[in-house]
Amino acid sequence: MKILVVGGAGYIGSHMLRRLQKTNYKVEVLDNLSTGYEENTLGFQFHKCDLANKDQLNSILQNNYDLVMHFASYINVGESYLYPQKYYENNVNNTMNLLNCMVDQKILNFIFSSSAAVYGDPGPSPISEEENINPVNPYGQTKAMVENILKDYDRAYGLKSTCLRYFNACGAHLDGTIGESHNPETHLIPLVLQAASGRKNSITVFGDDYTTKDGTCIRDYIHVMDLAEAHLLALDSLRSKQISNIYNIGNNIGFSVKEIIEIAEDVTQRKIKINIESRRKGDPAQLVANNKKIKEELNWTAQYSDLKTIISSAWQWEKKLLQSN
Ligand SMILES: NC(=O)c1ccc[n+]([C@@H]2O[C@H](COP(=O)([O-])OP(=O)(O)OC[C@H]3O[C@@H](n4cnc5c(N)ncnc54)[C@H](O)[C@@H]3O)[C@@H](O)[C@H]2O)c1
Incomplete structure (x- = not known):
């Protein structure tokens, strides 16, 4: 079997490549290096x-x-409000280009990086795949649009797909050689660790008046190596069953922003300065995955997604980035 990994030079794609290296599949990579790294x-x-x-x-x-x-897509929610055209062009139009070429070449198996952002501001967590999709920002819209396009491409052209709705991808490879290096970085864990290492002065917490246990937002954090494993299981299932499907990938446990900072202080043994600001537009109080479907149907379990492993691996990566700067 021969697989093309589109966006394989980026954060999650590069961890996928590492996992695929341990299989017998032939693997090639396509990327424009707009946010990825050739190495x-x-x-x-x-x-x-x-x-x-x-x-x-x-x-x-x-x-x-x-x-x-x-x-391959642009991933910055805040930027998607400011420049929706950039997001619809890359995440939707360019994905259409890819799908159309695939249909022309009769490549009819597709695994898509979707996002919890398709749920918008949903009802109570944990959220199952049955929940209505109702994105509240252009980034989430682009993911929902591609999911819908995929339904039509299955019906019309027999293109079978698995959409994986990631919750918060985080952590770094346990061998310390690859990790998260978005520029600008907008994700909580690398930003907290930059505040711990001194690359940033403080971590900004957007809103401490939510109706959550400590007033800060609650999210579901999933180690990037567990994400890669889920893709491999999805790939096997898609190839053998030839049925399109959608799965949440999350840990079924929520942590607040304050809890993440506390665990980061414990792992790094550093004090992290916090700067509280008002809430950001479109940030729901709580987003936690119901992961029953992927566990039952694909036999997936998270192995690396306890917060200590996530933050220690990301801290190892942050120290490496600090040395190379
Ligand atoms: N990081 C997360 O927490 C998270 C959560 C939910 C969903 N996702 C989705 O997972 C996917 C990967 O995210 P990531 O964090 O690895 O992002 P990333 O920016 O690190 O990787 C994206 C890769 O795609 C490439 N790319 C972008 N546009 C391209 C184009 N037009 N042509 C060719 N290559 C292109 C980039 O150069 C980069 O290597 C994205 O689709 C993202 O929406 C990520």
Whole structure:
């Protein structure tokens, strides 16, 4: 079997490549390096290509792939409010380019990086896949739109897909060689650790007046290596059953922002300065995954998603980044 990993030079895609290296699958990578790093693709055939370039995309997709994993998109929720065009163009139009080339080349298996952002501001957590999707920001809209397009492409062209709705991806590879390096970084754990290492002065907490146990937002944190494992199980299931499906990937446990900071202080043995600001638009109080479906149907269990392992691995990575700066 031959797999094309689109967006494999980025944070989650690079951890996927590491996991795929331990399989017998043939794996190639496509990325435009807009937010990814070429060194993350070492050891794989790498196609530098922008999904907007239909001609180049078409010629790459003639390489007899059986399945495409699609990690490439813009990911910054705040930026998506400011520049929705950028998000709809890359996350929707460019994904359409990819899907259309796949259909032309009869590559009919697709794994899509969706997001908990499709739920918007849902009812009480934990949230199951049955919950209505109702995104509240352009980023979430782009993910919901692709999920809907995939339903139509299955009906019309037989393109079978698995949409994986990630909750908060975090942590770094336990071997310390790859990790999260978004620029600008907007995710809580790397920002907290930058405040611990001294790369930032403090961590800004947006809102401490939510109706949660300590007033700060509650999220579900999932280690990136557990995410990669879920993709592999999804791939096997998709290939054998040929049924399109949607799964949450989360830990079924919520932690507040304050709890994350406390655990980070414990792991790093440093005091972290906190700066409280008002709530951000579109941040629900609580987003926690019901992960029953992926556990029961794909036999997935999280192995690395206890907060100590997540934060220790991310701290090891942060110290490496600090040395290389
Ligand atoms: N990080 C999270 O917590 C999280 C949560 C939910 C969903 N997701 C989704 O997971 C996926 C991967 O996220 P990530 O954190 O690894 O992001 P990332 O920015 O680190 O990786 C995205 C990769 O895609 C590439 N890319 C972007 N646009 C491209 C284009 N037009 N052509 C070719 N390559 C392109 C980038 O260069 C980068 O290597 C995204 O689709 C994101 O929406 C991430």
